[in-house]
Amino acid sequence: MDPIVLYVDGFWNSPYAFSVFVCLKEKGLPFETREVNLHEKAQKAPEFQAKSLTARVPVLEQGAFRLSESSAIVEYLEETFPPPRYAAMLPAAPRDRARARQIMAWIRSDLMPIREERSTHTFFYKNPVQPLSPAGRAAAEKLIAAASAFIPDGRTSLFDAFSVADADLAMMLMRLVGNDDPVPAKLRDFVAAQWQRPSVRAWVDHERAPYVPY
Ligand SMILES: N[C@@H](CCC(=O)N[C@@H](CS)C(=O)NCC(=O)O)C(=O)O
Numbered sequence: 577m578d579p580i581v582l583y584v585d586g587f588w589n590s591p592y593a594f595s596v597f598v599c600l601k602e603k604g605l606p607f608e609t610r611e612v613n614l615h616e617k618a619q620k621a622p623e624f625q626a627k628s629l630t631a632r633v634p635v636l637e638q639g640a641f642r643l644s645e646s647s648a649i650v651e652y653l654e655e656t657f658p659p660p661r662y663a664a665m666l667p668a669a670p671r672d673r674a675r676a677r678q679i680m681a682w683i684r685s686d687l688m689p690i691r692e693e694r695s696t697h698t699f700f701y702k703n704p705v706q707p708l709s710p711a712g713r714a715a716a717e718k719l720i721a722a723a724s725a726f727i728p729d730g731r732t733s734l735f736d737a738f739s740v741a742d743a744d745l746a747m748m749l750m751r752l753v754g755n756d757d758p759v760p761a762k763l764r765d766f767v768a769a770q771w772q773r774p775s776v777r778a779w780v781d782h783e784r785a786p787y788v789p790y
Pocket of ligand 1: 585592632644
């Protein structure tokens with residue numbers, strides 16, 4: 577097998593690189609990470625641009641094959657390293673699988689005010705935040721309502737077994753939980769449980785260079 581390389585941002589803040597990193601760890605695949613310093617515009621360097629085509633992280637490299645877009649990478653890993661030999665990253669039942677994909681697509685395309693006002697560096701680096709704007713509060717309410725419906729009562733995972741949608745949803749909720757914004761106990765418990773997973777901890781606890789705003 578060609579060695580796997582995952583390109584991540586230099587501050588280990590990217591929720592999209594996180595998602596792929598968690599999949600690789602959960603599947604037990606050996607891989608190297610390479611940091612791309614977005615604050616220095618390294619994503620626009622010709623060598624990286626040629627690999628990514630989109631000039632964004634994450635990029636998965638396996639020999640001559642390079643792939644951008646975290647959800648495409650997750651699907652590629654799931655098909656290339658499928659269960660039962662490797663851990664499943666998406667539920668097996670079609671409706672649960674569709675629900676996981678719904679959550680993953682939604683998290684990547686909505687809730688912009690939270691993503692802007694509660695960027696992941698705020699909790700990875702404990703950088704101070706302002707109170708949420710009215711748009712931020714509206715997005716937080718939308719996230720809380722949807723997550724409360726997605727997560728079954730009395731459970732700390734979306735489905736019977738872990739899926740990468742759990743990690744993605746926990747990362748989104750952490751933008752609120754990690755900044756002491758009000759979040760119902762059920763969602764705080766969900767985040768706390770997901771944050772304990774070894775694959776998630778490996779990302780959270782990874783050494784980080786001092787943060788430079790950009
Ligand atoms: N939809 C993409 C989003 C990737 C993305 O926005 N990556 C950011 C880091 S979190 C990036 O590389 N930004 C640099 C840029 O756009 O110039 C995915 O899921 O992979």
